[in-house]
Amino acid sequence: MLAKQRYNKILELLDKDGIVHTAELVKLMGVSSETVRKDLEYLDNQGRLSRVHGGAVPVDIGTTPDMPGGYISLQIRNSQHLEQKSAITAKAASMVEEGQIIALDYGSTSQMMALTLKERFHRLTVVTNSIQNALILAENPGITIILTGGVLNRDEYTLVNDFSATLESIHIDIMFMTVTGIDPVVGCTDQRLSEIRIQNQLHQSASRTIVLADSSKFGKASLIKICPFEEIDTIITDGGITPLMEEKIRKTGTRLIIS
Known part of the structure; x- marks a missing residue:
């Protein structure tokens, strides 16, 4: 899978689920964790997402002090599943x-x-x-x-x-x-x-x-x-x-x- 295809897939999953996990992306795309890390870093630098421990969240979510793993807003969760x-x-x-x-x-x-x-x-x-x-x-x-x-x-x-x-x-x-x-x-x-x-x-x-x-x-x-x-x-x-x-x-x- 080409880098651009991986970027699109990551953003698609992020839009759908409100969060992406590195381990799940490794399995889904059949690449190494290092490749996923670099993909997330690139998209973070482009302002397309916000990296958190173990994955990424949309840029407008970020993290909170009592949630080191990244907070998914109630508004987003209300639209999921x-x-x-x-x-x-x-x-x-x-x-x-x-x-x-x-x-x-x-x-x-x-x-x-x-x-x-x-x-x-x-x-x-x-x-x-x-x-x-x-x-x-x-x-x-x-x-x-x-x-x-x-x-x-x-x-x-x-x-x-x-x-x-x-x-x-x-x-x-x-x-x-x-x-x-x-x-x-x-x-x-x-x-x-x-x-x-x-x-x-x-x-x-x-x-x-x-x-x-x-x-x-x-x-x-x-x-x-x-x-x-x-x-x-x-x-x-x-x-x-x-x-x-x-x-x-x-x-x-x-x-x-x-x-």
């Missing part, structure tokens, strides 16, 4: 009963879940640290919304830090947890330090924790460990998961549902 997220959240909603207390964390899949709950249920209580989720759910007068409180994170429209002590006394029937990485050895991981405390509090207060993750999250371990598989009731994903990864996840004893 929509069909898979819709199938995942539809399956998740089928596990909810009227009148239950549900917890939602943050992110694009969580927002899709909020939309699904708003359309399907007449009476729920939802605990969340996501302002976007709260605004979506507020359109349904039968849903009681409990915001965790805290300091506004403008990147994710979440409330974070140590203003959520009351969560320790709240009972939650199901927490729907979203993650940025699922690894058979490491467990469930995320990239943002600022949200991890509230995610853990919601998880600890819940009778069941169900992880919602599209297949692109599997085989990846992000910066922050959330919890091991032993603490998870179920993982719901889409049909894009590889047979090998499916086998590895099932061997951990975790219930895996493919929507």
